[in-house]
Amino acid sequence: MSKSLPRIVKFAVSATALASLTLSAASAADTLRVCSDPDNLPFSKSEGADKGLYIELAELVGKRLGTPVEYVWWLSFNQRRALRTTMDGCDAYFALPADAQYRVRGLVKSNAFLSVSYAIVAPQGLKITALSDLKGKKIGVLHGSPPQILLATQEGFTASTFRSQEEVFAALQSKEIDAALLWGPSAGFDNKTQHSNRWQVISIQGESLGGQVAVAVSKEKPLLKDQINQALEDLKPEIQQLSEKYGFPTQAPLQINSTQAENRYARWDSLQAKSPAYRSSGFIKVADKPSRREWLVAETGTSIAEAQSNFNNKCGHCHGKNGASPISERDLRKLSMRYKDEWKSVAYTTITKGRPDLGMPTWDGILPDSEIKAIVDFLVTVQKN
Ligand code: HEC
Structure with a gap:
C-alpha cells in the first residue's frame, strides 16, 4: 500500500490542477487540452525522457491543428468512472478503446488509429505459427490476466503465474519458462528498451485479447472530432514510426479462438493495470x-x-x-x-x-x-x- 501512496498524492495534485483548468477554460480556448494517464508507458508518461506514443501523437495532432497542447493527467485505471468527472477539463482523451460498445457519457470517438493486444513472447529461434505451438511448453502469464484465463480454459497448456512483467522476463532469461503471454505494447517496449530485442513478440488476436484505440473527444466539440480524424489520417506514417520507436509488435497478429466470457469493459479497464500493487491501490472499489x-x-x-x-x-x-x-x-x-x-x-x-x-x-x-x-x-x- 505504501508504494502506491505517491500515485494518490499525484492524483490529488492533478485534481486541483484540473479544477483551475476548468475555471480558466474560456480563456484557454486556443489550446488543445489533452487528458492522459501520467504513468502508463509505453503509452503516456508525465515525466522523463520517454513521453509515450499517445503523448507524442497528441503533440503531432496539436501541430496539425495549429494549437499548443496542454495536459491534464489522470490515471486511466477504472477509466470510465474517472472520465465522467474529468472530461469537463479536457478537449480530448488519448486514448480509449475504439470498440463501439465501450461508451463513455459525454464523449464521442475518433476513428481507430492503433491496434493493441496481448502477445506471445518467446526466444527468437522458436517457430510460432499458432498458439498450439506452445502446447507442452511452460508459459508465463501475469496473475489474473486474460491470457491466464485463456490458457486455463483450453486443453494442453501449462501456465506459470507471475506478479510482474519484469519477473516474467527474468524467468524467460533463466529458462524457467519457455515462452510468455503478455500485454503486447508493454512487453514490446521492455523487450526493446531493456532486452535489446532478444525476444520475438507476436500479437495474438481474439475475443478479449485486445482491440483498437481511438481518441475520445468531448461531445460538445464535433468540429474537433473531424479535425482529429483528419490529423490521424494524415499522421498514419508517423503513427507507424512511433509504434516501431516504442517497440510495439509490428508483424501480422496470430488469430486465436478464445471462448472467454464477454466482458470487454472490465477487461479494457484492467488491461493497463501493470501490477497487483496498482490494482490494489484503491482505484478498484x-x-x-x-x-x-x-x-x-x-x-x-x-x-x-x-x-x-x-x-x-x-x-x-x-x-x-x-x-x-x-x-x-x-x-x-x-x-x-x-x-x-x-x-x-x-x-x-x-x-x-x-x-x-x-x-x-x-x-x-x-x-x-x-x-x-x-x-x-x-x-x-x-x-x-
Ligand atoms: C488455477 C486454479 C483455480 C481456478 C481457475 C479457480 N480457483 Fe478458486 N481456489 C483455488 C485454490 C487453490 C483455492 C484454495 C486456496 C486456499 O488454500 O485457501 C481456491 C479457493 C477458492 C474459494 C475459497 C474456498 C474456501 O473454502 O476458502 C472460492 C470460493 C473459490 N476458490 C472460488 C472460485 C471460483 C468461483 C472460480 C472461478 C471463477 C475459481 N475459484 C477458480 C484455485 C482456483
Missing part, C-alpha cells in the same frame, strides 16, 4: 460485504443454470465439476460448513480478490461483478448443509 439484496439484484440477467455452466467452464478444472473437488480446501460444497453465516461474503471476496499466494486467481476485472455474484448464487445450490 470492491464492496467487501455485499448484502443478500445486492446479490438478488445482480441475478437479473443471469440464471443459475448459466452461472453453473460459467462456473464449470472457468473454475471447474481447479474446483471440480460443480465445485466437488476431491481436494478438501478446494471443495466448494463445504463453504457454508467452513464459514457459517459469513460464507457468501468470504466466497465473494475470495473470488474477486483471489488468494494469489495459494493459487486462487483474482477475478475482479475479468468476470463482471454480476457474473461473480451469480456464481455465488449457484454455489448456494451445492452446499452440503
